[in-house]
Amino acid sequence: MSREDSAIGAAPPARAPLIGREAELSALARALEAVERGRSTRAVTLVGPPGIGKSRLAREFLEQQRQGSSALRVTSGSAGDIASAYGIFTRLLRARFGLSDGMDKDAARAEVRAQAAHVMGDRKVGDVIYFLGQFIGLAFGDSPLTRAVQDDPAQADLIRRAVLKAFLEADAAHGPLCLVFEDLHAAHDDSLSLLRYLIEYLAGPVLILCVARPDLLTRQDDWGKVGERRHALIELAPLAEAESAAMARALLAPFMPSGSEDVVVVDAAGAQSQPRPGAPPELVEAACSFANGNPALLEQMVRICHDQGVIEEISPDSAGGPRWRVHLGKLSTARLPMTVEDAVNVRLAALDQDSRLLLEQAATIGPVFWSGALFVLGRAGCQAPELWGEEESDRDLDRIHASLRSLCDRGYLRRQGESSFAGSDEYVFVHDKEREALQKRMSAAAQRRYHHAVAEWLEQQVAVRASEEFLAQLAMHRERIGDAVRAGLSLLDAGDVARGRYSNAKAAEYYARGLSLLGDGHVARRIDALHDYGDVLQLAGRIDDALAAFREMLTLAYRLDNRRKGGAAHNRIGRLYRDSGSLDEAGKHLTTALRLFEGARDERGKASTIDDIGKLHWLRGEYQEALKWLRDALARREQMGDRRSIALSLNNLGLALQDSGEFKQALATFERSLAIRREISDLLGVVMSLNNLGMIAQDQRDHRRALKLFEEALEVARQVGDRNRTALILTNIGGTLYRSGDPDHAVRVLQQAEELCDELGDRLGLAEARRALGKAYMLRGDLEKARDSISRAVDLFASVRSKVHLGIALRTLGEITAAGGWGSANTKSARAYFARSVSIFEETGNELELARTFQAYARFLTTDRSFVANMAARREAVTMNERAEAIFGRLKITAARLEDEPTLPTGPPGLAKPPVASSPGRAASAAPEEPPFPGPDTASTSS
Secondary structure, three states: OOOOOOOOOOOOOOOOOOOOOHHHHHHHHHHHHHHHHHOOOEEEEEEOOOOOOHHHHHHHHHHHHHHOOOOOEEEEEEOOOOOOOOHHHHHHHHHHHOOOOOOOHHHHHHHHHHHHHHHHOOOOHHHHHHHHHHHHOOOOOOOHHHHHOOOOHHHHHHHHHHHHHHHHHHHHOOOOEEEEEEOHHHOOHHHHHHHHHHHHHOOOOEEEEEEEOOHHHHHOOOHHHOOHHHEEEEEOOOOOHHHHHHHHHHHHOOOOOOOOOOEEEEOOOOOEOOOEOOOOHHHHHHHHHHHOOOHHHHHHHHHHHHHOOOEEEOOOOOOOOOOEEEEOOHHHHOOOOOOHHHHHHHHHHOOOHHHHHHHHHHHHHOOEEEHHHHHHHHOOOOOOOOOOOHHHHHHHHHHHHHHHHHHHHOOOEEEOOOOOOOOOOEEEEOOHHHHHHHHHHOOHHHHHHHHHHHHHHHHOOHHHHHOHHHHHHHHHHHHHOOOHHHHHHHHHHHHHHHHHOOOHHHHHHHHHHHHHHHOOOOHHHHHHHHHHHHHHHHHOOOHHHHHHHHHHHHHHHHHHOOHHHHHHHHHHHHHHHHHOOOHHHHHHHHHHHHHHHHHHOOHHHHHHHHHHHHHHHHHHOOHHHHHHHHHHHHHHHHHHOOHHHHHHHHHHHHHHHHHOOOHHHHHHHHHHHHHHHHHOOOHHHHHHHHHHHHHHHHHOOOHHHHHHHHHHHHHHHHHHOOHHHHHHHHHHHHHHHHHOOOHHHHHHHHHHHHHHHHHHOOHHHHHHHHHHHHHHHHHOOOHHHHHHHHHHHHHHHHHOOOHHHHHHHHHHHHHHHHHHOOOHHHHHHHHHHHHHHHHHHHHHOOHHHHHHHHHHHHHHHHHOHHHOOOHHHHHHHHHHHHHHHHHHHHHOOOHHHHOOOOOOOOOOOOOOOOOOOOOOOOOOOOOOOOOOOOOOOOOOOOO
8 A cells, every 4th residue: 555654754764874875866966956946847766676775865865955955845655565556646645735644534625625725726626626535535526527527437537647737736836846656666557657647747846756676667667768858767786895894884883883992702712802993894794795785684684693692782890891792603603694585584583472473463464554453353262351441452552552662663663654544553564575474474274363353353444445455455355264255345346446536457457356256146236347347448448358248247137127237238339349340230239228228218328329329320421310310419418418428429410510521510519519628627528629620620621720720639638648649649640741741740740659559558549550651651652661551550450350440451551552563463462452441341331431442442453554454353443433433422422522632652653643532531430541530539328
C-alpha cells in the first residue's frame, strides 16, 4: 500500500554521515535550481538495489534544503507489495491536505474543499474535489461534468489525471513543490502511467523525486526516456573501497571514538593490547569485505558484531580507563553472515521468543500491519474471562505497544505517521527479506489460525469497504483459509472499487480472479461482475476475452429470464462485432438487444441501442436509414435530458449527415455537439468534435482549416494526456498533409504517430498509421517503403481481426503493388490483393468500401500493361465500374466526394498515368478510408 512514512523526510537520520554521493547530490541540486529559478518541472529517479542508500541520499538532500533558504514544500507517497491502482498518490494527497489519522470524514471533506478552493481560486472546485477525492477515499457530490463521464471510465480516468495535473500546477504557483515517490518498483501500472503523464506534461516549479529498485527498469525499460531532457535517471553504484572504510569507521565511532583511548583489542590468542583510539583496522576491513560497498550491509555488520560479542562494552575504572573491548578472535568464530540471507537469519536469531512471535503474526498480516490486528491475533483461541475488565485490555495493549517500540528501536519495524484504521497504529517492516523469512518459519496450522483472525478483524473495519487494496487483502486472507467463495466476493468488490476509480487494468485483474474463485454460486452477483469485466476488457483491447465474458453474462441472464441484463449483454456483443467489422452479426445482436430492452421497459437501454443501430447503418453506407435511427435516438435522449448523451447523438448524426453529403447540416450538428461538450467540460468529446469538424474541412478541400482544427484537437488531447487520441489526431494531420501535396512533412508526422501507437501497444492505431505512411511514401515516389509500410499494416489488421480495416489496407496494398511495376509476379499479387478486398466487403456487407475497391480494381485492370490485350480483364473492369456506379447512385455519393486526395500513380514507372479517383478521406465506414477512424463515439449501455 502507499504509505507516507517510508517517505523521505519522515525516517530518523542515519548514524553515519552521507559518504561518496557528491556527484548525485550535485545532480539533485541542478534539478532543483531549474525548478526554482526556471519555474519549470524536473524529475529525478534514483535507482539502486536494497540498502545502497537511495532514500538516505534523497533525505539528506531535502534536509539540506530545509536548513538552507529554499522554500520547497515536500510531500511524499510510497508503494508497498500489495499496491492499489493509485496507491502512491493516496498518501501523497492525504499528507498534502493534512488529513490526520481517524479524522471525521465530514471534517476531512471540509478541509479538502477549503484548501482546494484556496489553491484553485474557487475555479470549478466541485469537479476538482470530486476527482481528487477518488485518490484519497473521500466521496464528494457530483456535478454536470462528473455525471457526464460516469458511464465512460476511459474518459473519466483521463479527466481525473488532467484535474490532478491542474491542481498540482495551481498549488506550485503558490510556491515550489517536491513530490517524492518511494518504492516505485512496487507501484501498480496505473500509478506508473499517471506518474509518467505528470513527468511528461506537468508545468510549473515542481521537483518529482522517484526512488526505486532496478525492478522498475525491468518493468519499464524506457523509464529513463520519460520526459526526455527534464528527467534524469541516476543509478547508484556501490561505495568505493575508501568510501566504505570511511563509513565503517563512522558507524563504529559511537563504540570507539577516535579522540580518546577507549578501545582495547583482544587478538585470537587472547592477548590484550594497550588502550587506543578508534576502530581497529581488522574490524573495519572485515565489515567492508562483508558489505561490498552496500551501506545498509555495513550497518548490519556493525549491529551483528555488537550482538555477537565481537564489540563488548566494559566498565571503566576510576582512572577513566577504556570503555570498549574488541575481540578480534571472535570474528572467525562468531556467526557472521556471508550473504544477505545469512544476515537476516542472524538478526532473527537474536530475537527473544515474544518478539519473534509478534513479528510472525505481523508478517502474516502483510508488509503493512496494524496494532489492532496484532491485539486480535494475540487473543485468537482464548476464552473470555468471567468478567471482562478494561484493565486487562489496557495491559495487553501496553505490552504490544512496548514490544513494537522496541522492535522499531532495533531496526526491524518502522511506525507510520498516519494509520489507515482509526484506533490502530500502522507499521511496516524495514526489510522485506526479514518478513519473508518469518513467514517461512511458521507452521501451516499457525498461519491458517492467524489468517482467519486477520480476516475477521478486517471484516469489521469500515475503511475496508471503500478500498480496493484492503478488499484484495481481505480476499487473500480468506483464500488462505480455504474460503474461496467469500474471497471471490471480496475480489469482485475490489474490482468494482477499482472500476469506479477508472483503474481498468487493476479492475480486470480483480474480476478475473474473483470470478474464478466464486464458482457457480451467487448468479446475480456474477452477472453484474461479468458485465463490468467485459467492459474493462474491451477498453483494454482484449476483444476475445470481452466477448467470452458477455456471452457468459447472456447465458446466466437467459436462465433467470432477466431481459434487462440480457439486453445489455446482446448490446455489448453487438458492439464488439460492429467494431471488428462483422456488421451482419452486429445487427442481429443489436436488434435482439432492442427487443429485450423494450420488454424490460428500459428507456435508457433502448435509446442507446437505437443509436447503435443507427451507427451500424452508417457503417454500411445506408445513410438515410442511419439518419432515421440516429434522429430517433437523439429525440429520446433529449427527452431524458442527459446532455452528454445528447452531444454523443449529435456527433453520430453529424457523421451520417456528412457522409450523405449534407455538409451544412453536418457542420451545424457538430458545432452544437461541440458547444455542449465545452459547457460540460467533456474534454475527450471536444477532441472528437474538433476532429470531425476537421474532417468536414477536408471534404471541402480546405486543408488549412482542417489542419487548424486538428491541431486544436491535438492540443486538448495532450492536455488531458490521452495518448491514444493524440496518435489518432497525428495520423489525421499526416493524412491532411499528404492530401495538400506535402508528403515529406506527412511522413514526419505519421512516423510520430507510428512510434506513439507502437509504444502504447495500440495495434489498430499502429496499423492505420502505417497504412497512411504507405500512402505518403507512395505519393513521394518511395515505393519500396510504401509497400513495406502497407504490408506491415495488413499483418496488423489481420491480427486484430478488423475485417473492414483489413479490406481497405489490402486495396491500398494492391494499388501500391500495381504502381511499383515490379513484373508479372507482382501484377498477380496486386490482383490477389484486390480480390481479397472485394471478398471481405461482400462478406461484411459494406457496400461503400466494396464500390471503392471495384473502382480501384477496375482502374488496375484497364491501366496495367499486363492486361492491354486481355479482353476478359477489360470486360471484368467494365462490370466492376457499373456495379460501383450503381452503389454510389443508391447511396447518393457524388464524383466530387470520391476525388479528395492526390492522384496515385498506377502502372510501371515512366508510363503515362491517367487520373485516379481514389478512396475518400472520410469516416464513412467502420474503417474510414482517410484519415483513420475518426469514428462515432461510444457510450455505455445501462444494464
